[in-house]
Amino acid sequence: MNQFVISPSPHIHSGDSVQKNMYRVLFALIPAFLVSALFFGWDTWIVTAIAVLGCVITEYVIQVYLMKVPTTIMDGSALLTGVLLAFNLPGNLAWWIILLGAIFAIAVGKMSFGGLGSNVFNPALVGRVFLLISFPAQMTSWPRPKMFNWTDVDAGTGATPLELVKQASKEGNVDQFTDSVGMIFNMISGDVGGSLGEVSALALIVGGAYLIWKKVITWHIPVAILGTVIVFTSILYFYDPTRYVDPFFHVFSGGLMLGTIFMATDYATSPMTYKGMIIYGVGIGVITVLIRVFGSYPEGVSFAILIMNAVTPLINVYMKPQRFAQPLKTV
Amino acid sequence: MLKTFSLGGIHPPENKLSARKGLKDLPLPKMVTIPVSQHIGAPAKILVKRGEEVKVGQLIAESAGFISANIYASVSGKVKKIDQVVDASGYRKESIVISVEGDEWLDTIDRSDILNKTIELSPQEIIDKVAEAGIVGLGGATFPAHVKLMVPPGKKAEVLIVNGVECEPYLTSDHQLMLERGEQVIVGVQIVLKALGIDKAIIGIENNKEDAIKHLRMITKNHPNIKICPLKVQYPQGGEKQLIKATIDKEVPSGALPIEVGAVVQNVATIFAIYEAVQKNKPLISRIVTVTGKSFSNPSNWRCRIGIPISHLIEQAGGLPEDTEKVISGGPMMGKALTNLDAPITKGTSGVLLIRSLEARRKEMQNCIRCCKCVRVCPMGLEPYLLMQLTERNYHDRLEKEDVMDCIECGSCSYTCPSYRPLLDYIRIGKKDVGQIMRSRKK
Numbered sequence: 196m197n198q199f200v201i202s203p204s205p206h207i208h209s210g211d212s213v214q215k216n217m218y219r220v221l222f223a224l225i226p227a228f229l230v231s232a233l234f235f236g237w238d239t240w241i242v243t244a245i246a247v248l249g250c251v252i253t254e255y256v257i258q259v260y261l262m263k264v265p266t267t268i269m270d271g272s273a274l275l276t277g278v279l280l281a282f283n284l285p286g287n288l289a290w291w292i293i294l295l296g297a298i299f300a301i302a303v304g305k306m307s308f309g310g311l312g313s314n315v316f317n318p319a320l321v322g323r324v325f326l327l328i329s330f331p332a333q334m335t336s337w338p339r340p341k342m343f344n345w346t347d348v349d350a351g352t353g354a355t356p357l358e359l360v361k362q363a364s365k366e367g368n369v370d371q372f373t374d375s376v377g378m379i380f381n382m383i384s385g386d387v388g389g390s391l392g393e394v395s396a397l398a399l400i401v402g403g404a405y406l407i408w409k410k411v412i413t414w415h416i417p418v419a420i421l422g423t424v425i426v427f428t429s430i431l432y433f434y435d436p437t438r439y440v441d442p443f444f445h446v447f448s449g450g451l452m453l454g455t456i457f458m459a460t461d462y463a464t465s466p467m468t469y470k471g472m473i474i475y476g477v478g479i480g481v482i483t484v485l486i487r488v489f490g491s492y493p494e495g496v497s498f499a500i501l502i503m504n505a506v507t508p509l510i511n512v513y514m515k516p517q518r519f520a521q522p523l524k525t526v
Numbered sequence: 527m528l529k530t531f532s533l534g535g536i537h538p539p540e541n542k543l544s545a546r547k548g549l550k551d552l553p554l555p556k557m558v559t560i561p562v563s564q565h566i567g568a569p570a571k572i573l574v575k576r577g578e579e580v581k582v583g584q585l586i587a588e589s590a591g592f593i594s595a596n597i598y599a600s601v602s603g604k605v606k607k608i609d610q611v612v613d614a615s616g617y618r619k620e621s622i623v624i625s626v627e628g629d630e631w632l633d634t635i636d637r638s639d640i641l642n643k644t645i646e647l648s649p650q651e652i653i654d655k656v657a658e659a660g661i662v663g664l665g666g667a668t669f670p671a672h673v674k675l676m677v678p679p680g681k682k683a684e685v686l687i688v689n690g691v692e693c694e695p696y697l698t699s700d701h702q703l704m705l706e707r708g709e710q711v712i713v714g715v716q717i718v719l720k721a722l723g724i725d726k727a728i729i730g731i732e733n734n735k736e737d738a739i740k741h742l743r744m745i746t747k748n749h750p751n752i753k754i755c756p757l758k759v760q761y762p763q764g765g766e767k768q769l770i771k772a773t774i775d776k777e778v779p780s781g782a783l784p785i786e787v788g789a790v791v792q793n794v795a796t797i798f799a800i801y802e803a804v805q806k807n808k809p810l811i812s813r814i815v816t817v818t819g820k821s822f823s824n825p826s827n828w829r830c831r832i833g834i835p836i837s838h839l840i841e842q843a844g845g846l847p848e849d850t851e852k853v854i855s856g857g858p859m860m861g862k863a864l865t866n867l868d869a870p871i872t873k874g875t876s877g878v879l880l881i882r883s884l885e886a887r888r889k890e891m892q893n894c895i896r897c898c899k900c901v902r903v904c905p906m907g908l909e910p911y912l913l914m915q916l917t918e919r920n921y922h923d924r925l926e927k928e929d930v931m932d933c934i935e936c937g938s939c940s941y942t943c944p945s946y947r948p949l950l951d952y953i954r955i956g957k958k959d960v961g962q963i964m965r966s967r968k969k
Binding site for chain 1: 881941
């Protein structure tokens, strides 16, 4: 007689997988990577390669030699962490600093919590913030974009738009940026100083649209963050335009787009319900603006996301999905 | 915009391979096995002895309580033995085995195909007839049908909702029934309306069965009280609570029955069985079964007598394909995997699905990546990932608070999970444990 496979229902599967989701996110990062390579040349390739290798090898070594479990490097998550970490670094960072960041991101940010899905904090951001605190000088010296001039090694460094604004804010002449259409255009296209992957808002938005279309992420977190930033900075801007820069500047500058679309939406570290996602997004928006405007760092997206990552388990406890009908009241 | 339910839902590939394949009568085998427990509730009490001659339509096991159902002989012949037989659920069940001799029917049964539109019985007589005929919910739940027709005191039925959704992939038995026996179904609807003392009926049909929608609309042209309601193709549209939400926009509260919102829900196949019982005096001895599968040579719909071995159906319809590694009784989302192909077709068997080796096995489970896709697809607004975690840790109090008992076991969570986590398996365990605790508390 035939021996049949027995299992409980359901007997079919959607065909979705961890790999598919990870590789779709990686695919969505391609436009940003290409723009970055256009502006920073070989630096983009080198930094990304070091970060990716560092992450993947660290995960492999920990799983195979330390935990003695089958390795999961093929699922693409370590690869993704590597790419995201690279996107958060300046292009002229020394190779050993990058490597250190990658090892820290995976070893402390991910594997120490139990690996994929168990981590509380976004591993790439853990790596970045670790480097930012350990190597503040190297981490805040931004190479100028050197479009079509890749061989020019000594293009020098320059401040990011947010750093310029921070400075101007102290002097009370922020309004010089407000009418600067050219600067907004540069920030959308990517021709500004900054981390490798954050410079082009447009390329990041294209990637985000792809992810929403493929249902890898939903609109809730990005819209909540951007909406909050716009509302909050508008209030400040109308209050005193000489000290606070306009909302468009905030939205398109710094790591906000990268953080909003690719870091805050990380599955493991963001809430499980729509309601929770909105709260999480609003929290990130508020903290980002607070740090940018009132804090001592010019940029606060990474810290904002990490802080809200820590709040996520709490959000999950209190924010329940809309249940189907409320229970009968027992009289 | 097509109507649909409000929360969650998935859209698995429909794979309705046997759609529009005309109904055929399945030739009788040499032997049939009729379990006495084909319904929810107490097993029926056996009335026949070994060696006894029976005719088609003869009562062979009697309902043993309010929630129970009569069982009739589906073939004529001799009772060969009364034995414990493994049925589709995988459990041994007491069954009456009849060796088939000829096809002799009781004279009281009207076997003609003539449509009888005049309803002579009074409401109470209809309900008695439905109970007597051993009719149970044929959509798969197998809850005795007459119980649903008796509105409890203090409650009021307002609308009859007929479930012609057939949201399970592959299955087409209800679709074919509506196409070929539409007139009878509509008379059946009128019979049930009369029994309930109401006059509003809605027939919900998923929009992938446009021909059935058109056909029923044409027949009901002169019945303004019967509305055909096309529904969005979305699983689990045919879940009772989802269907009520989609058709009349009311939510049945947690732990309550549809009557709480004035609805009575019956499957189209059940309605057809009621028509046959009331108008033709024919008890429930046969049903329509889809037999299908991707590598099966002849996906088709058959009128099968209750008790015919599933292996006989597969053989007659086209033979078991070489690469079959899993056989499902029912649809792929909620059906049961069979251990034994000789298990009989029972009142609740809506289809037989042959799954290729390619798709038979589950993939290995991975870590939960907390993508929250299970939360998004849950039609009851639950958090499957959390229910699984709580079940693993035996946190029964939390499980109860997280409304684990509301789970309708539709399987959308397991279907969707990118990490292949067996969410529903765990939730079933959690439900069982919490249910036991809740019952012991009541005592």
